[in-house]
Amino acid sequence: MARTNFNDIQAFIAVARDGSFTRAAARLGVTQSALSQTVANLEARLKIRLLARTTRSVAPTAAGEHLLTRLESHFTAIEEELDKAAAMQEKPAGTVRISCGDFALSTILLPKLAPLLRHYPDIKLEFNVNYGFVDIVAERYDAGIRFGETIDKDMIALPIGGAVRMAAAATPAYFAQYPIPRQPQDLTRHNCINMRFPTYGGLYIWEFERHKRIIKIRVDGQMICNTSPHIVEAALSGLGLAYLPEEEFAPHITEGRLVRVLEDWCPPFAGYHIYYPSRRQPSPTFALVLKALQAKIRLAADDKQQA
Secondary structure: OOOOOHHHHHHHHHHHHHOOHHHHHHHHOOOHHHHHHHHHHHHHHHOOOOEEEOOOOEEEOHHHHHHHHHHHHHHHHHHHHHHHHHHOOOOOOEEEEEEEOHHHHHHHHHHHHHHHHHHOOOEEEEEEEOOOOOOOOOOOOOEEEEEHHHOOOOEEEEEOOOOEOEEEEEOHHHHHHOOOOOOHHHHHHOOEEEEEOOOOOOEOOEEEEEOOEEEEEOOOOOEEEOOHHHHHHHHHOOOOEEEEEHHHHHHHHHOOOOEEEOHHHOOOEOOEEEEEEOOOOOOHHHHHHHHHHHOOOOOHHHHHHHO
């Protein structure tokens, strides 16, 4: 049999990972038809079907799953070594992909990483705003941003911000219509703005704690969102009572547009962390990102003084 083209293998792995020719083609920067033909040629050479195709989805066959399991880790290792080699240039370079939420992106990532981009023009950052529990290994991200207490134990997690408190809040006009809740159980009689998580499709359960007593409340209301900025907007419009990290409400509470309740039921907890696989050795470029997120760093201007 003729030597297999590694491009064919990479094309197959990309489609199998994404479960879609369309998404894989977009990520690889090729047309969908070209990608489909590449995989078809590989199947023809191997004389076996690797992908089961339907009008709605694409999934590996038994043979395809076997091949994917055996080869994926090897190609991942090759890609990581190539990234490390590229990062060993005189000027750090390469792309770092991070999964995060809106608020962490605007208040932590952009302010801390903007200086890095200005001083290292060959570094690229890709942010994917996602409120689900993204599998950063399967989705090919270098890292993710989450609250510390939600990160899997097999990940390396480093703090990038201080402790966080939750806040329940609504407009003064809302509380003119509904009584102010004195304990979490009172929320079951309120019109609450819910958040739906994309990973499992369930609604966020509001959790409160006081004197080590934890209460979880399933609230109900007329509105459900899947992003926090829209929940803030809905609360400001008087559409209900919302529950988010207090920093997202802070200016509106300070200026009286929102009224905070149940504050004594909202203790601080571990804030935002950056996390990545424990088995992955950070490249020099990714190490710069970690350093920038953890503290103020001396960038190229200081580097030149030391040269």
